[in-house]
Amino acid sequence: MIKLNFEKTNGLIPAIVQDYKTSDVLMLAYMNQDAWEATLSSGNATYYSRSRQNLWVKGETSGNLQRVKEIRIDCDHDTVLLKVKQIGEAACHTGHRSCFHKKIDNGSITVVGKPLFDPKEVYKK
Amino acid sequence: MIKLNFEKTNGLIPAIVQDYKTSDVLMLAYMNQDAWEATLSSGNATYYSRSRQNLWVKGETSGNLQRVKEIRIDCDHDTVLLKVKQIGEAACHTGHRSCFHKKIDNGSITVVGKPLFDPKEVYKK
Numbered sequence: 001m002i003k004l005n006f007e008k009t010n011g012l013i014p015a016i017v018q019d020y021k022t023s024d025v026l027m028l029a030y031m032n033q034d035a036w037e038a039t040l041s042s043g044n045a046t047y048y049s050r051s052r053q054n055l056w057v058k059g060e061t062s063g064n065l066q067r068v069k070e071i072r073i074d075c076d077h078d079t080v081l082l083k084v085k086q087i088g089e090a091a092c093h094t095g096h097r098s099c100f101h102k103k104i105d106n107g108s109i110t111v112v113g114k115p116l117f118d119p120k121e122v123y124k125k
Numbered sequence: 126m127i128k129l130n131f132e133k134t135n136g137l138i139p140a141i142v143q144d145y146k147t148s149d150v151l152m153l154a155y156m157n158q159d160a161w162e163a164t165l166s167s168g169n170a171t172y173y174s175r176s177r178q179n180l181w182v183k184g185e186t187s188g189n190l191q192r193v194k195e196i197r198i199d200c201d202h203d204t205v206l207l208k209v210k211q212i213g214e215a216a217c218h219t220g221h222r223s224c225f226h227k228k229i230d231n232g233s234i235t236v237v238g239k240p241l242f243d244p245k246e247v248y249k250k
Contacts, residue, residue: 002229008175014139016150023148025141028204040229050133072225073234075217079153081225092200100197100206104127104165109198 005078006033012048013078017091020069020083026091027099031080043068045082062122064088090116130203131158137173138203142216145194145208151216152224156205168193170207187247189213215241
């Protein structure tokens with residue numbers, strides 16, 4: 001098992017998630033040791049949900065799993081980069097392809113692109 | 126000024142840094158409010174150094190500044206994505222183009238690519 005430096009940031013390290021084909025950054029989430037091990041063993045991106053305080057298999061509710069195609073870690077082993085195949089096209093809970101759909105233009109926010117699904121339908125909230 | 130959610134993570138939010146042309150992820154660093162404002166006003170990527178505990182203009186020592194070409198923020202305003210022009214080619218203090226040059230292959234680490242500069246020469250350490 002490759003050791004990551006979880007100590008530096010209180011047990012949670014950031015994981016950048018990138019589309020394995022387009023290289024678009026889809027989202028950023030956090031991993032604890034269990035999430036890291038689950039990601040390695042299952043091949044499905046697994047994070048630690050800071051709001052729910054539990055292990056979170058991305059897509060477990062929406063069906064939009066992230067199949068891991070490649071894993072990189074950074075020079076000092078405190079950040080993960082996952083290159084994934086995003087099932088269902090959208091990574092963001094808003095229905096957008098990427099969580100990073102807000103562009104800063106001259107001090108204001110422009111939303112780039114349109115949602116690919118209706119969150120109300122998918123999450124039944 | 127666009128408000129980011131610094132409260133959620135004790136005043137520091139992660140900033141993903143991506144090459145504006147190739148979309149390669151170069152590094153991840155952290156920003157506090159001052160770093161965010163300095164990045165917006167100067168157009169040079171500015172972070173907060175957790176080890177030195179001060180504002181850090183990326184490249185101030187090596188000359189490898191990051192000129193900001195585009196800024197995105199995520200859905201809940203707690204992560205920044207910078208698309209930059211990396212001056213001097215290498216973003217990593219090891220001399221590699223990207224900090225994410227360690228690839229996980231069957232439980233071991235393979236280094237991808239070669240350093241573009243000798244850190245001993247650049248940092249005079």
